[in-house]
Amino acid sequence: MTNEAAQRVAAARATQPELLTLDDIGVRLGGRQVLSDVTFSLRKGEFTGIIGPNGAGKTTLLRVILGLLEPSGGQVLINGEPVDSKSKSAIGYVPQKLVIDPDMPLRARDVVGLGLDGHRLGFAFPSRQRRDQIDAALSDVGAARYADARVGELSGGEQQRVLIAHALISRPKLLLLDEPLANLDLKSEQEIVAVLGRLAREHQIAILLSAHDMNPLLGVMDRIVYVANGRVASGPTDEVVTSEGLTRLYGHRVDVVRVQNRVLVVAGE
Amino acid sequence: MHYLFEPGLFASGPVRTALLVGTIVAVTSGVIGVFTVIRGQSFAGHALADVATTGGSGAFLIGLNQFWGFLAAGIAAAALMEGIGVQRRRGRDVATGVVLGAALGAAALFLYLGTLHTSTTGASFTVLFGSIFVISPDTVPALIASGVIALVVVALLTRVLLLSSLSSDLARAKGVPVRAVGIGYLAALAVSVSLAAVAIGAVLSTALLIGPSATALRVTKSPGWAMAASALTGVAATWIGIVLAYDSFYWPPHGHGWPVSFFVVTLVLIGYLLTYVKRPRRLAPRSPHEGAECSPA
Numbered sequence: 001m002t003n004e005a006a007q008r009v010a011a012a013r014a015t016q017p018e019l020l021t022l023d024d025i026g027v028r029l030g031g032r033q034v035l036s037d038v039t040f041s042l043r044k045g046e047f048t049g050i051i052g053p054n055g056a057g058k059t060t061l062l063r064v065i066l067g068l069l070e071p072s073g074g075q076v077l078i079n080g081e082p083v084d085s086k087s088k089s090a091i092g093y094v095p096q097k098l099v100i101d102p103d104m105p106l107r108a109r110d111v112v113g114l115g116l117d118g119h120r121l122g123f124a125f126p127s128r129q130r131r132d133q134i135d136a137a138l139s140d141v142g143a144a145r146y147a148d149a150r151v152g153e154l155s156g157g158e159q160q161r162v163l164i165a166h167a168l169i170s171r172p173k174l175l176l177l178d179e180p181l182a183n184l185d186l187k188s189e190q191e192i193v194a195v196l197g198r199l200a201r202e203h204q205i206a207i208l209l210s211a212h213d214m215n216p217l218l219g220v221m222d223r224i225v226y227v228a229n230g231r232v233a234s235g236p237t238d239e240v241v242t243s244e245g246l247t248r249l250y251g252h253r254v255d256v257v258r259v260q261n262r263v264l265v266v267a268g269e
Numbered sequence: 270m271h272y273l274f275e276p277g278l279f280a281s282g283p284v285r286t287a288l289l290v291g292t293i294v295a296v297t298s299g300v301i302g303v304f305t306v307i308r309g310q311s312f313a314g315h316a317l318a319d320v321a322t323t324g325g326s327g328a329f330l331i332g333l334n335q336f337w338g339f340l341a342a343g344i345a346a347a348a349l350m351e352g353i354g355v356q357r358r359r360g361r362d363v364a365t366g367v368v369l370g371a372a373l374g375a376a377a378l379f380l381y382l383g384t385l386h387t388s389t390t391g392a393s394f395t396v397l398f399g400s401i402f403v404i405s406p407d408t409v410p411a412l413i414a415s416g417v418i419a420l421v422v423v424a425l426l427t428r429v430l431l432l433s434s435l436s437s438d439l440a441r442a443k444g445v446p447v448r449a450v451g452i453g454y455l456a457a458l459a460v461s462v463s464l465a466a467v468a469i470g471a472v473l474s475t476a477l478l479i480g481p482s483a484t485a486l487r488v489t490k491s492p493g494w495a496m497a498a499s500a501l502t503g504v505a506a507t508w509i510g511i512v513l514a515y516d517s518f519y520w521p522p523h524g525h526g527w528p529v530s531f532f533v534v535t536l537v538l539i540g541y542l543l544t545y546v547k548r549p550r551r552l553a554p555r556s557p558h559e560g561a562e563c564s565p566a
Contacts (some may be wrong), residue, residue: 066442085444093442098435103486104307105495111435118432119443121425150490266424 016043018080019206020065020174025074027060034060040225040234042174044203049237052138054229058210059096061227061239062176062185065208066093077100078174084172092167092205096178096258102152108162109134109147115166137169138162157188164195168205175199177209181216189216196220214241237267241265276435280361286409287401287511287529293416294468295477295503299425300496301461302482302503304454307434313350313455314475317462320346322471323372325396326379330386335396335410337408339466343459346372351452366524378380399470399530412464421452430454431492468507477503480537487544506536 009104018041025038031050035057042048050058058198063069065076067083078087092115106114112134117124138144143161146154151162160180167175177196181189197220200207211217214224214237224236224241233240234247240246241263243256253268305314325335352416361566378397383392395403406411423430429450433440458478463475485499498541510532517527 065440066438068438068441088442088444091442093439095436095438100435101307104434105303105486105489105492106431106435107490110431110491114428114432114435118428119440119445120428123424123427148490 006201010126013043013046015018018042019044019078020208021077021080022061022065023077024076025064025076026072027057027064028072028076029060033072033101035227035230035232036073038232040232042163042206042208042223044173044206045200046222047130047200047207047217047220048209048223048225049214049217049221050208050210050225050227050236051217054212056227057230058227059178061094061225061232062178062208062210065176068089078247089170090173092170092172092175093165094160094167094175094177094180097182098159098163102150104150104152106151107148108138108143108151108154108158108165111151111162112137112165112169133169137165140168140199141165148206155188157184157192158190160184160188161195163191168199172205174206174208177207179210179212181211181213193217193220218261218263243268273452282406282514283402283404284515285513286404287525288405288508290409290412291401291507291511292470292504293413293473294464295481295507296418296467296500297416297461298474298477299481299485299500299503300420302478302480303485303492303495303499304423304430304434305458305478306482306486308430308454310458311475311479314458314462314478316342316350317346317459318466318471318474319369320372320461321459321466321474322396323376323379325466325471326376326383326392329392329396330383331380334405335495336401336408336412336463336467337462337469340460342372343463344456347452347455347459351455365401382463394528396466396468397470397472398528399466399473401468401470401529402514402526412467416464419457419464422457425454426450427492450479469533473534476534477507480534480541481506484537484541487541502537502540506533506540510536537552 020042022038022040027035052058052178064071067088070127076083113124128151138147141161141164143165146158151159193216196207201206221237224237226240228249229251231236231249233245241256246254246256255268257264305311321339321343324338328335328338349418380393428447433447440447462474465477469477481502484498484502485495489498490496510529514526514529
């Protein structure tokens with residue numbers, strides 16, 4: 001993170017109330033404690049990465065925030081209040097890589113429309129206003145070109161944009177994304193990160209994104225939640241990703257190596 | 270020399286009843302079938318049809334109209350499938366071996382006992398392969414009402430079904446009671462299979478459920494058009510099938526009409542194959558790096 005960005009975040013954090021708070025969350029799955037002592041918070045417009053090796057519990061953590069999984073202890077707060085169905089509507093969600101059959105009769109615009117009212121009964125009646133809203137959400141993520149294509153026939157990066165537009169159209173304050181960069185080629189990866197960084201800055205949406213590699217995110221990430229060994233360390237990336245900090249978290253020696261603006265976390269001797 | 274459209278075709282009572290019932294069956298199966306295909310539940314459709322066979326043959330044995338047998342068995346099977354989780358892959362294998370075999374075995378027994386009483390094979394044929402020309406006019410209102418109820422349920426659930434087909438987590442995160450929606454859908458599917466069983470037989474009912482919707486999904490892009498195209502394809506196959514079956518009375522062996530079911534399922538197959546001849550849908554250009562694992566681990 002640049003100095004300027006660090007100052008911006010520090011200033012923002014001082015004046016902003018917490019949008020999302022995880023207070024001492026613990027999770028048991030199948031009788032096994034998979035996460036404990038998880039405490040961190042997000043503020044408006046902050047870009048936070050949940051980083052950790054595969055199987056560390058990143059998806060589990062996102063599922064707890066979404067209310068899909070009951071924590072064994074602690075609480076999730078939105079604007080300082082326990083989550084209810086109303087505050088839940090302030091959360092947009094992009095699930096882990098979906099496998100969408102090419103025969104699925106959904107165009108990109110249908111998927112985005114479902115983000116607007118897919119939880120309601122009955123049909124969606126087409127209207128000028130609805131169409132404009134969908135077009136605007138698709139343009140926002142640079143997906144207007146394939147608005148009328150079947151979503152199952154789009155590439156991984158294109159599908160990811162459509163799903164982001166689906167999550168954005170309900171104007172969430174907080175956007176959760178589960179491994180949105182997995183299985184993308186390098187170009188799509190950079191484009192998706194740029195889109196998300198712009199959304200956080202311009203629309204002041206708090207973004208919480210899980211990834212197993214932090215490097216593509218270093219340019220946009222304000223804070224990091226590093227998950228390992230059933231626990232997390234959170235804060236500004238430079239403060240969290242240090243050899244001492246991660247060694248404490250992992251419980252065995254790891255070295256953080258910085259090479260040409262890239263960060264490598266390697267097991268120590 | 271005869272005309273394909275006999276002058277008296279549409280004046281005949283059984284033909285009019287057949288066309289009316291055929292239409293409601295085709296529309297119900299067509300619309301509901303779209304969701305069966307996109308939810309990957311054609312197996313559930315087959316299972317319901319197998320169990321409906323038992324219900325239909327049982328009803329025949331005790332002198333009830335077979336529609337009620339199809340319907341009762343279908344709804345019971347839907348509840349059972351929900352209970353033992355037949356929609357999950359592992360559950361399917363178990364259920365296939367244990368429940369469906371037993372259901373068809375019971376159907377065999379009922380049909381055999383039926384032939385002892387009536388000394389004809391008519392019952393077996395009606396239950397297994399349909400009876401659209403011999404529907405008693407008394408049951409027509411019940412058939413129409415059942416179809417309408419199933420269609421209304423699915424129409425109400427359209428958006429939540431699409432959302433949960435896309436991702437059940439996405440639907441759950443938006444507060445959709447995914448399980449209840451699944452149960453409602455399965456019940457509508459059971460009704461639809463029972464209706465199709467009356468028209469073209471329990472064994473063939475899934476042809477009318479899966480065929481037109483699979484055809485429609487190949488040529489349409491949006492959910493509304495898929496449902497409309499599927500219903501139209503089903504209605505076309507049913508109407509043409511009825512007309513051909515009526516006409517086949519003059520075909521060899523002379524004086525014995527061919528079964529409607531044969532024509533309907535053949536037309537459904539032809540419709541599906543036609544979509545392979547000309548495929549109007551655009552294939553989006555894919556990135557050359559598609560699927561490549563480029564992220565440094």
